[in-house]
Amino acid sequence: MARRAPPVPEFDGRAFAAALPLAPGVYRMFDAAGGLLYVGKARALRNRVGSYFNAAPKPARIMAMLAQVARIETTVTHSEADALLLENQLIKSLQPRYNVMLRDDKSYPFVLLTREEWPRLAFHRGPRAVPGRYFGPYPSAASVRETLDLMHKLFRLRSCEDSVFHNRSRPCLQYQIGRCSAPCVGRVEAAEYADAVHRAGLFLEGKGQQLGEELAAAMQAASAALEFEQAARLRDLIATIRKLQARHTMDGRDADLDVLGVAMQGGAACVLLLAFRGGRNLGTRAFFPKTNGEDSAGEVLAAFVSQYYAEQPPPAEIVLDGDIPERALIEQALSEHAGRKVALRTSVRGERAAHLALVRRNAQLALATELASSGAQQARVEALRELLGLPEPPARIECFDISHTLGEATVASCVVFDAQGPVRKQYRRYNIAGIAPGDDYAAMHQALQRRFRPAVEGTPDAVLPDVLLIDGGAGQVAQAREVLTDAGITGVVLVGVAKGPERKPGAETLLLPDGREVQPGAASPALQLVQQVRDEAHRFAITGHRGKRQKARSSSRLEDIPGIGPRRRAALLKHFGGLQGLKAAPVDEIAKVEGVNRALAQRLWDALHGLAQAAPGEGDQ
Structure with a gap:
């Protein structure tokens, strides 16, 4: 007779809490399976x-969470501010089920001023791996590009990559239209360029008054030295900057602040951020945090402020749509984190009140648009469920596509969608190797084998899709079916997406698991969802293929030619201004480069034009 497992003892929250210290810290609630709840x-x-465990009434969300608590872990910290910072780090890394979480899979855009002999001013997104100064974050890529456009006009700093900068032999178009001072070819002195870099930094930091005073002093010095052209340029620069400041200054002075508004509806939330730096309006950005059942706008806004500014440098002033819990504590933590005073304000007047009203309206509009889009997405998912005859709407859809150019740089893409739309963090690319060029069947087979290998090997966290879309006809679908069968994987609905006549959108044929071939038509919500997923897989594959191809082509082919070492390669690229210039040069011109004889020049020309395989020995020196 089988023995019955003893019941799991119920968690005694009151007894556990009574043994805790009266010290600041962080607590983590877990369910019986070890999943993190809060x-x-x-x-x-x-x-x-x-x-949590007293007799006071609690919201339904909290009661549902407490019913699952099996254990609690705590960490004591030095202060409340330290507890707030640790809480934000844990929420981001562990993603608890019941916390309000800021969802944003995009990195924030910055303006980068590199730290090198001739600094470059450029758009930057992603890890701050490049040495230099980062200004931002900006609410959108458009606001960064607008700022860069202005900066290049004002200070004429270079924007080109180092590979271009070090191989120029004459000024580019940016110099011709007055947006660069052409340091690549010595058209500007190092001291003058350094002054422009310093002034650009002041401008981006919002130190407009200091910049104006320094420019005025430089103009007077140039005038006294009878350098009237330089004085006139500085005069025009001062006038332009003052005009910009007059247009963008708030309340008669420079402003460095963010304005935050929140809107909530049907369990969804939108936080809208309007940013000002140095008095300049940088635009707005909408965020849609995951509320996990939280229905208090103040709680949502407090979570956003804590999590967003834990990673992004806060401005001196943050104007809030309404009061938030523990505002003084959050203000203290942000000030300590920034190393300066950060003020959270909820009661404002004048221009700030007008901006707050604008942010509130835009938050409501952005949320309404998001909900409408979400509703349409859910309708498409339901339509696909009906088309495929599934008992439940698919929670995970994956699509595979293959991209190459005449068999070169073959890349397979896998994109993932859930009920809300694309899950970009789970996208994957597979570099395909060891197959005949252009063999799409073999490429699809290899990519799918690699995708489902974790499930075959019994990896605990291996995830399987509910629906697997294959961009292709019966041949590609057969490859997918073979992989799934060999792996012993069941329960995955396999659907082929064959292009219609003349590749016309809406005329696609779907190859269903039961052998039927259907053409739902352009008006079908189910086909619209399939098109959306398939097009995203195609875009992702094309992007990866082009990057791989460009990398292969941009890596100097000279490295593969015997007799062309680092010194000769550098001499050739410098003489012709790059690989394209070298490829366009005749043999006699190549032979004029120091260290290159006629035989080596001919072999080099043949290799660059694919006419012969370079043979070692001849012309080596």
Whole structure:
């Protein structure tokens, strides 16, 4: 007779809380399976954790969470501010089920001023791996490009990559239209360029008054030295900057602040951010945090402020749509994190009040648009469920596509969609190797084998799709079916997406698992969803293929030619201004480069034009 497992003892929250210290810290609630339910901070751990288990009424969301709590872990910190920072780090890294979480899979855009002999001013997104100064973050890529456009006109700093900069032999178009001072070919002195870099930094930091004073002093010095052309340029620059400041200054002075508004509807939330730096309006950006059942706008806004500014440098002033819990604590933590005073304001007048009203309206509009889009997405998912005869709407859809150019640089893409849309963090690319060029069947087979290998090997966190879309006809679908069969994987609905006549959108044929071939038509919501996923897989594959191809072509082919070492390669590229110039040069011109004889020049020309395989020995020196 089988023995019955003993029941899991019920968690005694009151007894656990009574043993906790009256110290600040962070607590983590777990369910019986070890899943993380919630991360919270506390001024006094005993009081805060104990408040969950007293007799006071609690929201339904909290009651549902407490019913699952099997254990609690705590970490004592030095201060409340430290607890707030630790809480934000844990929420981001562990993603608890019941916390409000800021969802944004995009990195924030910055303006980068590199740190090198001739600094470059450029758009930057992603890890701050390039040495230099980063200004931002900006609400959108458009605001960064607008700022860069202005900066290049004002200060004429270079924007080109180092590979272009070090191989120029004459000024480019940017110099001709007055947006660069052409340091690549010595058209500007190092001291003058350094002054422009310094002034650009002041401008981006919002130090308009200091910049104006320095420019005025430089104009007077140039005038006294009878350098009237330079004085006139500085005069025009001062006038332009003052005009910009007059247009963008708030309340008669420079402003460095963010304005935040929140809108909530049907369990969804939108936080809209309007940013000003140095008095300049940088535009707005909408965020849609995951509320996990939280229905308090103040709680959502507090979570956003804590999480967003834990990673991004906060401005001196943050104007909020309404009061938030523990505002003084968050203000203190942000000030300590920034190393300067950060003020959170909820009661404002004048121009700030007008901006706050604008942010509120735009938050409501952005949320309404998001909900409408979400509703349409859910309708398409439901239509696909009906078309495929599934008992439940598919929670995970994956699509595979192959991209190459005449068999070169073959790349397979896998994109993932859930009920809300694309899940970009889970996209994958597969570099295909070891197949005949142009063999799409073999490429698809290899990519799918690699995709489902974790499931075959029994990896615990291996995830399978509910629906697997294959961009292609019966041949590609057969490859996918073979991979799934060999792997012993069942329960995955396999659908082929064959292009219609003349590749006309809306005329696609779907190859269903039961052998039927259907053409739902352009008006079908199910086909619209399939098209959306297929087009995203195609875009992702094309992007990866082009990057791989460009990398292969931009890596100097000279490296593969015997007799062309680092010194000769550098001499050739410098003489012709790059690989394209070298490829366009005749043999006799190549032979004029120091260290290159006629035989080596001919072999080099043949290799660059694909006419002969370079043979070692001849012409080596």
